Amino acid sequence: MKFRPALVLLLAFTATCALAQSAADLGAGKARKAASWPLTSTPEEAQAAQLSARFLTRFHYDAQPLDDAMSARIYTAYFKLLDSEKVFFTQADMAKFAPLKTQLDDAIWNQDLSAPFAVFNLYVQRAVERMNYARGLLKQGFDFAADESYTFDREHADWPKDQAALDDLWRKRTKNDWLRLKLAGKDDAEIRKTLDKRYAGYIERVRQLDGQDAFQTFMTAYAETTDPHTDYLGPRAAENFDISMKLSLEGIGAVLQPRDDYTQVRELVPAGPAAKSGRIQVGDRIVGVGQGDNGPIVDVIGWRLDDVVNLIRGKKDTTVRLEVIPADVGVDGKHEMVSLVRKKVSIEEQAAKKKVVEIKDGDVTRKIGVIELPTFYSDFGARSAGDKNFKSATRDVARLLGELKHEGVQGVVVDLRNNGGGSLAEANSLTGLFIDKGPVVQVRDSKGEVEEQGDDDPGMAWSGPLAVLVNRGTASASEIFSAAIQDYHRGLIIGEPTFGKGTVQNLVDLDRFAQSDSEKPQLGELKMTIQEFFRINGGSTQLKGVTPDIAFPKNGDDKDFGESTYDNALKWTQIAPADYQAVANLNAYLPQLQQKHAERVAQSPAWKLMLDELAQYRTMRAKTAISLNFATREVERKQLEAVQADFRARHKAIDGTDASLADEASSLDDGLNANERSLKSELKQEKEAKKAKDVQLNETAHILFDAIGMIKADPQLASEVLPYGGKFSPHAVASVAAPAPATSGATH
Incomplete structure (x- = not known):
């Protein structure tokens, strides 16, 4: 039988863009200007929305009309994306939004996105208000002797009835943040400083949201309403997705992450320009970016990560200059200038x-x-x-x-x-x-x-x-x-x-169908x-x-x-x-x-430990609320500490070494968010986790051993x-056929 060449199609249940979005070397682009307020859609975005609707209503595998019924589903999905925990909007807000349930289809067909943008603008306003409210609570502190609880899993909760209910919810959220740090041994002054910095940072990130974010969120709601794996990819997301498929990009070979107001080097790609230069190190903070040998240095302190990435990335064999604060000096230390030539980098x-x-x-x-x-x-x-x-x-x-x-x-x-x-x-x-x-x-x-x-x-x-x-x-x-x-x-x-x-999904390049005088309107892609x-x-x-x-x-x-x-x-x-x-x-x-496997794992201390750790994980996952009483939480923490101490002791007995374990302090909640810990400790924990023995892989290999x-x-x-x-020997080698090349309208 002769098979027709397979179309170049996509079968990924989620776009693996996280790596690409955090890498400072994704392709050509310019940094976005500061967003004007209130946020409004562009004509290109309105056109992209309508084009997407035309494709989804005609060519989707399970094509559904974009009508009032679909509008209601988009409405639900949009608010779930914006406020899944129901902590920003109230029932009064939702009552005002209710007419939109039958209007979002018209917004797309008529290329008038003012309504979904108005919702996004109010979301940003509410988020800033809530964080400022939380910052205000820090001045007075909390009574941890009171017997009350906080429900942190709000997936099935109702929207807060009114402003008073919303304030009470945020009081409990903030109180829990404080209590976590208190249980980790932090004093009141340190807790206030940590949380105020956290909430202020959140406000800054929210204020950096722009029209692209609003449009991407709304279009995600529409696309994913048709089925779970259809999605809209804006120009940046489309480029990142392409990189995740081909595992290569043109840039400097550095993975970046935001930390405080700085863009920090988290990882160097082996053999990339940054690593080969010897002048960029993990932990360095990038504070300025310049193009070419003589382009002006743009100050990027306080910028969004993707905006910094857009300045650093670029075409192969072009030069980018970085103003860097070395990792081994404080933020007031001497800055260094590093010039790098962008190259093709493989994401191995x-x-x-x-x-x-x-x-x-x-x-x-x-x-x-x-x-x-x-x-x-x-x-x-x-x-x-x-x-x-x-x-x-x-x-x-x-x-x-x-x-x-x-x-x-x-x-x-x-x-x-x-x-x-x-x-x-x-x-x-x-x-x-x-x-x-x-x-x-x-x-x-x-x-x-x-x-x-x-x-x-x-x-x-x-x-x-x-x-x-x-x-x-x-x-x-x-x-x-x-x-x-x-x-x-x-x-x-x-x-x-x-x-x-x-x-199966494919990618539709909406630019091919654009009605625009622009040489590159960049409408994005529809997956x-x-x-x-x-x-x-x-x-x-x-x-x-x-x-x-x-x-x-x-x-x-x-x-x-x-x-x-x-x-x-x-x-x-x-x-x-x-x-x-x-x-x-x-x-x-x-x-x-199967019998040999069952007999072996029944006698395996490592397998029994894995089962006990899974049981503990399931127990923790099942919790939807938590006490805000210090004495109660302290007892729970000591119980958890005893469980984890037992796990550590059993790991040591099985592995014969502590090398596979993180230090004891890291095994309990320290009350910090990921970007609040030192990069050094974060990388150490990841390194230790990679050393841990893979019980399931070892057992799979043992099953093959038996076979x-x-x-x-x-x-x-x-x-x-x-x-x-x-009849085939283990050394029979197949000729490896290359996959079919990209065809018009296919994924790549």
Whole structure:
């Protein structure tokens, strides 16, 4: 069977833009000017909204009219995005907003966004008022002997009835902030200083919100009302999303973060211009940016991070000058000027990685290869341009499999935990590394037409024992790969049930349809659901996800995280199966492997510790309210401290060292927000966390250890559970087909 080339489509359940937005090297752009007040929409934004509506009402997989009914849903989504905890608006506010329930559709069709912008403006006003109110409460302090509680989970709460109710809510919120710091040992003066600085900083960030933020929020509400995975990406978000797919950018190779009024260097990308210069260090504060060799230095103290990023990023081989306060001097220390030439930088943190785990049982030791794949990435633009070294998840994994074979591994684990998806073409081609050839996925469009997509290239890059490790964060393209491996009986699926996303999106460049005299109106892009995918067995991963062959304990997030938690998720359906045959029969030894797993973890102190930590996590997650009485909270803190001390002692006994543990002080709530701690301590905790032993990965490798032992001991069993009866050697290498190039109107 010959398969048509797969369209370059997107299967990511969330845009992984966080890294790109925090990196100071994303592409060309200019810093935004200070927002004028009140915020108003631009003609380009109004046009982008109407264009988006035209596409969504005609070409969406489940196209719905933009009418009063849709307007009501947009209304609900918009206020949820603005005030999900119901802490800014009152019932009186909401009564005034009520007419908008049937007017937001007209606002989009008529290119008049004054109503949603008016709501956003009031949101900003309310946020500033609330923070100023909280700052005022700090002067008088609080009575912690009173017996009252604060409900912090307000998802299902009503809007505060009136101003008095809103004030009382904020009194309790502020009192809890104070109490957390008090329990951590801070005195009153230090608490006042910390919280006043926190609230003042929040006011400053809110005041920096501009029209782009207002428009992005409103359009997100509309897009996500159609289905959970349709989204509007403004020009900046679209560029960041592109970077997250191709894992490369042109810039200086520095990850930045805001801290106080400064932009601080959090990480240097190895071999990037900043790292190679030797003049930029982690912890440095950037206070000024200049373009070229002689451009004026722009003072960026107090700026939003993305505005600073826009000044620092730029085209390859251009120069940017940074005015820096070195990390090892105070804010009044001597400034240094650093000139850097922007280059292409690879974001290797999100690329495929490998390692070898040695499992020993009795006198037998076996090497198990592990490939960690955070996302299904591909730089289609570079491939189309003829770049022989274009970035591709499949190409990287094929290379890593070759290296693992040279290192003598006997089994391979593909770790897809928290892999939210990516390119459909990569899901197909990556599956082809582990099967000879055949269908991988079935895709159905809005007309009901079904197309098979799969692997045409004979041969496998790895034909030995295989396991795929998944969890609730394994979604979309990851579920296509996992489902195909399971349907072919090619490998064991191990872990938690997956996310349950079974839809395909593509990107529509709205600039191609713009009616504007501007050379580049930059209307942004629409990430729109256009297809649904199905397993080759005819079932869907939609809502149900992929059920593991060997299940690990759930962490309890499934009630809050996953496709089934969305009210507007598509229903589960099924179609006829594709023409395929399983390449093995893993049922021949699956019961024995499950039994060995159960017996081993029942005797494993590390597994028991993991279960106890999960139980503690679920207990903490289940709480929706907390006491504001100091004595009560102090007792609760001591109880938690005892639990965590027990966990630390057990970790030490299991690991034989404290290296995998953060220091004791960091294990309890210190009352601080992330950006209020020192960067040094923050990086230390992250480093220590990475050292911790991965109990689930180790157990997955041990399951493969068992499988290999059974295969070696029983030739008949080996012929049943190895692919194609074991006729392929572990060294049979598939030719790695490149994914299809970008086509007009497709994602990349």
